[in-house]
Amino acid sequence: MxxxxxxxxxxxxxxxxxxxxxxxxxxxxxxxxxxxxxxxxxxxxxxxxxxxxxxxxxIPTSESDDQTIIDTAQSEGVVRKLATYASGTVTFSGTNTIPEDTQMTHSDGRVYTVTSSSLNGSSVLAVVQSEDTGVSYNVPEGEALTLVSTVPGVSPQGSVTAAISGGAEIENVSELLERLLFRKRNPPMGGAVADYVAWCREVSGVTRAWAYDAYQGGSTVGYAFVFDGRPDIIPTSTDATAMDAYIFRHQDPATGSYVGRPAGIEVIYIGLTLKPLSTALNIVPDTTELRSSVSKAMSNYIASLSPGSTLLLSSLRTAIGAVTGLTDYTLALTTNVTAVANELHSLGVISWGNA
Missing domain, CATH: 1.10.286 (GTP Cyclohydrolase I; Chain A, domain 1)
Structure with missing residues (x-):
């Protein structure tokens, strides 16, 4: 007792x-x-x-001190992910390469530095890195960057042709605790399905990941991952390419030994699409604070679902009804919401007061 x-x-x-x-x-x-x-x-x-x-x-729990969780995770081989720089490719029209350390800016003031460049016909491909760490330095394909100083034979404005991605904040302690508990419940097995989930979540910015054995037959493993800290949580092509290389072979963050998928196993990246849930909802009392709490409760439940899962109306109602201070509510949704194998549920637009 x-x-x-x-x-x-x-x-x-x-x-x-x-x-x-x-x-x-x-x-x-x-x-x-x-x-x-x-x-x-x-x-x-x-x-x-x-x-x-x-x-x-x-025993590390959500009630433990942050440093206790960090130290325990370190001893268990789960290293806290540090903030990372964003990198990608920007293409300029021109006939000369761009010198290393040349800077370029986004229209909102973000600065990027050239790490290498090469010629491809009449185009210059510049590999760039953000001047600072963080998710805010990620730039999708198609956006423009401008050289700070002119380079002879090169157009001053270029276009992002391979998304500038990989920028991430330092890992939250709550996410580190989740990875630590996952490690304890699923110890490394040299290529078990749980190992692929752990490897994906070792990459900075990745918050959720899934893996499926025999995804397309024997000796195949399917995997998917998302970045909940970004406005668009779906990985870019740059992210997918980097993750494929990481799963193939990488140094273990704790030991430095090279690990990765076993020989003879084919890994298949599952390109996810979001399936937003948009619905109407009345709450009593209807306050800004309660709207925020209800939205968070709904998001937390939806975030617990894996790709292809069914969003259960009863579970969603349970999440809403458990919000402290809520006395009554009316939800327009009346049935479960299914998803196909590569669809991931997300919270869409809530029409407050229209249910």
Whole structure:
């Protein structure tokens, strides 16, 4: 049975009983004995609090300190993902290569630096890297970048032809805890299905991943992943190419040893498409705070679904009904929502007050 830590009031009262019993007298309301009992009781309560803190650190949970989770994960071979730079390819019209360290800017002020360039007929292909880390430096294909200083024989404006991606923030401790628990429940097996999920989630920015054995027959494994920290969570072609190379062979973040898919296994990237859920919803009371809480509850449930899963109306209702402060609601959705194998549910537009 659980042990209940006594309150400070209980400790003081018990201490007073013990003192009076030892002295065989009733103590006055004010006196040195009362003061000493209160002081000692406060110290005892501090010890209880310290022991309670130790208990929360023994087995990492959401109640553990961040550093405890980080250190424990490190010891288990789950290294916290650091913030990363974004990189990609920008194509310019021209007849000369662009020198390394040449800078170019986006219209919103983001700066990128050339790491290498090559000629392809009348085009110059420049591989660029963001000047700083973070998801905000990712740029989709088709957007324009402009050289800060002119380069002879090269047009000043280029177009992103291979999405500038890979930029990510430092991993949240909650996500690190999820990966640690996944590692404990699914220890590395040299190419088991769970290993592919773990490998995908080792890549900076990747928050969810799935893998399927015998995806297209024997000796095949299908995998998919998303970036929940981006406005568009679906991986770009650059992301898919980088992940394919990572799964083929990479250094383990903890040991430095090379690991990857076993010989004879064909891995198949599953290109996902989103299936947004747009519905109408009335809530009582209808406040901005409750709308935010309900949206978060719906998003959390939908995020727990894997590609091709059925969105259950009963589970969605359970998530909405569990929101603290909500007394009643009306949801326009009346049936379960199915998805095909490569579709991933997401939360679309909620029409508040129109159900």
């Amino acid at each position: 659980p042990y209940n830590v006594p309150t400070l009031k209980t400790i003081i009262e018990q201490g007073l009983i013990d003192v009076q019993s030892s002295l065989d007298t009733v103590l006055p309301k004010f006196g040195i004995e009362q003061a000493l009992n209160s002081a000692v009781s406060g110290s005892v309560r501090d010890l209880y609090d310290y022991q309670s803190w130790i208990v929360r650190q023994i």
